[in-house]
Amino acid sequence: MKTFYFIAVLLLGAASAWAQAQISPSARFMLHRAMNSPSRSEAQxxxxxxxxxxxxxAASADLLPGTEIVAERGTLALVRFPIDKTEELAALPQVRSISFGKEAMPLMNEARKASYVEPVLQGTGFDRTYRGEGVILGMMDSGLDPNHINFYNQDLSANRITWMATIYxxxxRLTEYKTPSEILAFSTENPQxxxxxxxxxxxxxxxxxxATVATSATLTGLDTRRVPFYGVAPYAEMNLCAGDLYEENITLAAENVxxxxxxxxxPCVFNLSVGSVIGPHDGTDAYNRYMSELGKEMIICIAAGNDGNSPVSLQNDFATTPQIKTVLTRSDIAWNGVVEVWNSDATAFDISLEFVNSATGAVAWSVRIPTNKVLYISNSSDNTQxxxxxxxxxKAFSSSSNVYATTETNAVNNRYMAQLQFDLTPLSGSSLVPVLTISGTAGKMNAYSQSVAGLGFGNTLTGNAPAAGYTAGNPSQSINNLAMADNIICVGAYLDRLVYPSLDGNSYGYNGYDDADVGxxxxxxxxxxxxxxRSLPDFCAPGMGVISSYSQYCAVKEEQLSARATTTENAPVGTTSRTNTWGIEAGTSMATPYVAGSVALLLEADPTLTVDKVRTLLSETSMKRTGRTDAEQAQWGAGAVNIQDAMLKLLGKPSAINGVNADTARRLSVTRYPGSVAAKVAGSSVVAARLYSVSGALAASAHTSGDEATLSTAGLSGGVYVLKVEAADGTPESRSIIIE
Known part of the structure; x- marks a missing residue:
């Protein structure tokens, strides 16, 4: 790390406006809070x-006294300094922009089958097994229990997490844990x-x-057997970071790994199952560019995001529609989150925050957002300067409610933009809703919203009926802003199981959730x-109903758990044993580490692979999918990843699956049972099904009246098979499956 000292005397009065323009809105809001708090304690x-x-x-290497450059990549540097020096630092001629204060959000047995990892792990059809040996897996996330038995090596003699760090x-400030004893003594950085x-x-x-494992959902019960919920790269070394998910902390974690x-x-793979839709979506922000530089040295896999069915993006062409009004929606009690509005160029637009009576449509109060100046709205009891x-x-919102807002021409990409941060809790009986009115003369506008509370863009003031003059948002640009960076792999999710077994003796599932269906x-x-x-995400992996390890420090319901094991090898200091559990989660957060682990298998085979080669390899071998709508087609990207075919292609071998018949199933659903496979074509009056080995030999067949045929798999050798099904309308469909 380097510490630099600035020698020249600065005259900041004339430079203050310039300095403000160099500071990102989120940093400006944090600076405003620090410098104007009554106690002034935050200013330190x-x-x-x-x-x-x-x-x-001139003097590009010299910054302010006490300023510390932690790391550098190209023109970008991670710099630590007192927050009250922000404007002084921004006024230096060598400083083009300063960004801090923006947060990201945290966005297996069946999964391994769905994307054909199992043959790679077992070496089926290969000269050897591939399990991630010699590869480092890294990540930055929240809620880490590093001593879960899932992270130990195969004989349980050592933790494969050889280094970890927390950043709060x-x-x-990064705190490292470098030795087995230091890691064993660590509990978790976030018990929630x-x-x-x-x-x-x-x-x-x-x-x-x-362990005690809940058996398959079709045979509900508990059994003592091997845990099938291990990960994709079970022999890889792990370097993991956890803590507060500010973009600067994520960057520091990635830099260290x-x-x-x-x-x-x-070789190294870095997983980011966190992200934000907020940003310019053009790859120019400092976070994107720094991560892009890191992507030249390691493969970075990021989650696409979980807003594909939410109205979090909004578009407008000012040349045809000079003014647009949108209602800020919420799924929780409060409006809590961030909104950014970007024009396609430097042409300024006017933006006002209005508080509208949802019953009458009347504007109760309107505030215009200033340029290069922070607008801070709060309750009259707030003494902030x-x-x-x-x-x-x-009268409408709680005493702690507030809004931060500003507009500017971005110093890096020369695009006019606005950012607003909302923390609004309505009082009982309040009928006011926040509305944005945006007016311009030229340029194409894109707006984005993010919130754990469902902040979005709507066109209804009350009830479900659209209100005249208001425009609703859509998910068409809901993609994680970091996906716009070069040298990044972006992953979406698909459903590979509808039902999962639970230790409470019941089965649970996703039936009825947004037309959820396997495949x-x-x-x-x-x-x-x-x-x-470039269409994003790049491709999809299993991400709904994925079972994996749970932190023992986070309280969960029994119905969420699918396995439990009591072990001694990873017992906390001062104890003789600990309980390890596995449970269910869903999201692109789950699909992304699936791909990251898969990349580790590929890197074991060829450590020289670059991000472009990996993306091409996985895209070209993905199982092509046809969406039911244009939106679904976009969500699929190149299709569903097929790790077996990716490995075969990398090694110069013919495909084990696509050479027989690629997956074409859209109506077809397949359920595997012990000793049989059921093929269902919903609504068909007859179903004929045949099961072929990858060499083309017929292995089993069935023909039945009705929409479901069951084939016996008793006596078949384990491996990959192709199921071909013909329904009453004569349309042939197929599905590649694994028989154990």
Whole structure:
């Protein structure tokens, strides 16, 4: 790490407007809170920022006294400094932009079958097995229990997490855990979450010994047997980070993992099952560019996002529609989240925040968002300097409610933009709703919203009837903003199981959820298009009903658990044993580590693979899918990943599946039972089914009246088979399956 000292004397008065333009809106809002808090205690805080430096400017290596450059990539640097020095730092001639304060959100046995990982792990059709040996798996997430038995090696003698770190708050202080004893003494950084533990288990979990396991949903019950819920790369080494998910912390985590992998001389995959729809969606922001640089040294896999069925994006062409109005929607009690509006160029637009009576449509109060100045709206009881107060606001929202807003011409991409941060809790009986009115003369506008509380763009003031003059949003650009960066792989999710077994003795599932059906893309998969026309996500992997390890520190219901094992090898200090559990989760967060683990298998076979080669390999071998709608088609990307075919292609061998018949099933659903397979074509009066080996030999057949035929698989050798089905209308369909 480097510490630099600035020698020149700065005259900041004339430079303040310029300095404001260099500071990202989220950083500006955090700075405003710190500098205007009544106690001024926050002004003493230290922050970690991504700073874009002009290497050609005079004294480009010199910053302010006490400023610490933690890491550098190209023109970008991770810089730690006191927050009250932000404007002074931004005024330096060599500083082009400063970004901090923006947060991301945390967005297996059946899964391994669905995408043909099992033959690769077992070496079926290969000269050897591939299990991720010699590859480092990294990630940044929240809710990590590093001592779950799922992370130990096969003989349980050592934890495969050989290094981990935590990063809390906005200061970017990284605490390392380098030895087995240090890791064993660690519990968790977030007892309210199990997300990181689940994600890491999908990516590289390896426990395949006995436990109490809920049997298949068709044979409900409990059994003591081997845990089938291990991950994709069960022999890989893991370097994991956890903590607060600010983009600067994520960048610092990725930087550390990349440096460690480089020092060890090992290929590396970095998983990010977190993200944000907020951003310019053009790859120009500092976070995107820094991660793009890191993507040259390791394969970075990110989640597409879980907003594919939410109205989180909004588009408008000012040349044809000079003004657009939209209602901010919510799925929770409060409006809590962030909205960004971007024009396609530097042409300014006017944006006003209005508080509208939902019953009458009348505007109770309207505030215009200023340019290069922070607007802070709060309750009159708030003594923060510079706050804007109004009795309308006081009567409608709680005393802690507030809004931050600003507009600017972005210093990096020269596009005019606005950002608003909402924390609005309505009082009982309040009928006011927030509305954005955006007016412009030229340019094409894109707006984005993000919130754990379902913040979105709507056209209804009350009830379900659209209100005249209002425009609703859509999910067409709901994709994770980081997906726009170069050297990044973006992953969507599909459903590979409808029902999962639980330790409470029951079975649960997704029947009735957004037309959920096995083989269909998950409705929540975010999608979009890059400025270059690249369709995103790149492809999909299993992401609904995925069972993986749970943190023992996060309280969950028994119905969420599918396996439990008591072990001694990973017992916390001062104890003799601990309980390890496995449970269900859904999201592109689950699909992404599936691909990350799969990439580790490919890197074991060829450590020289680049991100472009990996993306091409997985795209070209993905099982092509046809969406039921245009949106579904976009969500699929190149299709469903097929790791077996990807490995065969990498090794120069013919496909084990597509050479017989690629998957074409759209109406066809397949259920595997012990000793049989059921093929169902909904609504058909007759079904004829045949099961073929990959060499083309007929293995089993069945013909029945009705919409479901059952084929016996008793006595068949384990491996990949192709199921061909013909329904009453004569349409042939097929599905590649694995018989165990």
């Amino acid at each position: 805080a230290t922050v970690l920022a991504i700073v874009d430096l002009d290497r050609n400017a 708050g906005t200061s970017g 979450s199990t997300h990181a533990t689940h994600v890491a288990g999908i990516m590289g979990g390896g426990y395949n010994r006995t 990349a440096q460690r992998a480089k020092a060890a001389g090992k 510079g706050a804007t107060h109004n009795t309308v606001f006081d 269909h893309v998950a409705a929540f998969t975010s999608y979009g298009t890059s400025p270059s026309g």
